Amino acid sequence: MQLVCPAGNLPALQAAIDAGADAVYAGFRDQTNARAFPGLNFSDDELRAGIRYAHDRNAKVYLALNTYPESARLQDWYAAVDKAAELGADAIIVAEMAVLDYAARTHPNLPRHLSVQGSATTAPALRYAFERFGISRAVLPRVLSLQQVERLCEKSPVALEVFAFGSLCIMVEGRCQLSSYVTGASPNRHGVCSPAKFVRWDEHPDGSRSVRLNGVLIDEFTPGEAAGYPTVCKGRFEVGNEVFHALEEPTSLNTLELLPRLKQIGVAALKIEGRQRGVAYVSSVTRIWRNAIDQVIASQAHWQPKPEWQAGLSRHAEGHQTTLGPYHRAWH
Known part of the structure; x- marks a missing residue:
């Protein structure tokens, strides 16, 4: 199984x-990728330089061109496809x-991965993307x-990649209506559910803290x-006479215990979420997963x-909590 890790810079x-990723995924410094906010992404x-560094070490670089463009700006996304091919990216990750279609017609030799934001959850959907766009x-x-x-x-007619560790989302991937209602900004093209300019933390004399999103x-x-991350879905709300996480608790997906099963059923790649996270997170989480994959292959x-391993991952988990998420459904 290939280990695919985040590269925000x-x-x-x-x-x-250096920690053992087989591939990294990255984005240009614009709205063609779903983590477009200040201080992140690549010129x-x-x-x-990053592609050269990766290729010198037998690793790959995938370019996330995974947002949904406004029709008037579609040419910007086409230009990003051209640039990815010119720079020597090993694949592009696309939803729209x-x-x-443009990539398949103009750069047929540039591998195309269907983004998680393409929301393909059935065999017919995967077959359509394969037959129509050559993913x-x-x-x-x-x-x-x-x-x-x-x-x-x-x-599936194509290789499948699943998320192994990182943030969860209760919405259709990357298209949160809750946060866009509160902030007026699309999470898809503005890089994050809660853009920094809308977030305000307040420290109180007793040591407690509160967080507001656009007030x-x-x-x-x-x-x-x-x-946890200051997102609407992970906030606590008054419902009836109780205050609790009405939608989702701050917790991170962690599928480490499922690793032998994921390998057995034929998953081709494991993705670590977190291009917005720092170097310490990327290095630590990648190293743990590299060791785990190598050892599950060996024995x-x-x-x-x-x-x-679990303790190390928990330190990087949201709210210091992890879950198997939808992978484990006792009723299923």
């Missing part, structure tokens, strides 16, 4: 590859059909159970309490996740 790209020169891989949304992933592995109070934390029958 050149130091993160280098850290991921042309940085990306050229017009962009996939070679699809990234599955984080809403499928393990049994559903297994059935797709049996029927809307979404959570309060007691002194020393671990805080699958007797493999068990090591406690120190």
